[in-house]
Amino acid sequence: MKRITIYDVAKEADVSLATVSRVINDSSVVREDTRQRVQEVIERLGYKPNAVAQGLALSKTTTISIVMSEKLLAYNAKILNGLMDVANIYHYNVMFHTTSKGISKMQDVIESIIKSRVDGVILFNDNFTEDEMDILNEYKIPMVIVGSKLEGKKHAHVGNVYVDFEKLAYDLVKDCFAHGIDDIALVEDRLNLSMMKQMQRGITRAYEEAGKSFENYLSFNDTYKTSYQFFSDYFKENKPHMINIAFRDSQAIAMLNAGKENGYSIPEDFQIVTVLDSKYLPMMRPAISAYNIPDYDMGAIAMRMLTKMLVSQEEQNVEKDIEIQASPIVRDSTINE
Secondary structure, rough: OOOOOOOHHHHHOOOOHHHHHHHHHHOOOOOOOHHHHHHHHHHHHOOHHHHHHOOOOOOOOOEEEEEHHHHHHHHHHHHHHHHHHHHHHOOEEEEEEEOOOOOEEEEHHHHHHHHHOOEEEEEEEEEOOHHHHHHHHHHHEEEEEEOOOOOOOOOOOEEEEEEEEHHHHHHHHHHHHOOOOEEEEOOOOOOHHHHHHHHHHHHHHHHOOOOOOOEEEEEEOOOOOHHHHHHHHHHHOOOOOOOOEEEOHHHHHHHHHHHHOOOOOOOOOEEEEEEEEOOHHHHHOOOOOEEEEHHHHHHHHHHHHHHEEEEEEEHHHHHOOEEEOOEEEOOOOOOOO
């Protein structure tokens, strides 16, 4: 028998998660007709909200939940180290949630967070939807998003430790323009779509300021299982763009190998730069340019921010918006002039 969740109630009643939460908690801000409709759906579907409500005891558990995508574990190892070290210093237990497409759904994670009475949440790369963030905010669960800049409206109990990927991409393109290069492509990364949107905005802004139009967003569909397969086919029919920007090391390595196999020389025929650095990029020939992001510091700062939010009597006085600076690492896949 299918377990009825708060998501099912919201969908059936045609309201937001936050609205269902307010009805469950008897909030006075819900219109009476909406309250009655949600209550009717709760009764008809047999949803049991008490289990969630019972998990919201006022006592502290000294437990923090960390939520991230399973596919991004390898890329966030240093951030996790920073998070865990600071959590240990302040004697917080950590509950770790991973999400994966079709297996661990975010709706299960959010209910687990509420029921388990965690004191706070660290969320990687804004995996929650706006509606899901609303419901966590309704329960007043302090949360810090680490990785990318938080989009949309601000929430009272949400902090953000981030790299400004829009500015990073903007500055990179402006530097290319200064060297007379405007043939630039951005490779889509479906594991980091929020970052992709920010980088695309930065590149587009730089182009528009120069009176140009950005049109080289390289996206491939599900018929390609890997970026290597995509670039192997792409370079057979398309001339490479002069500057190619990837997000992850695997994309950059795939582009490098596929390009060389199709008879191109790097960086003479085209150049490659990726955002996330790794130990593999200096091993490639040519070594691939990237950015130095202080990952450990990002994790440590995010956890410290959350601990301050948890102990502060005046949470609004805690600095909740901290930008981490990234600096370029120039290697042989780009021409340093």
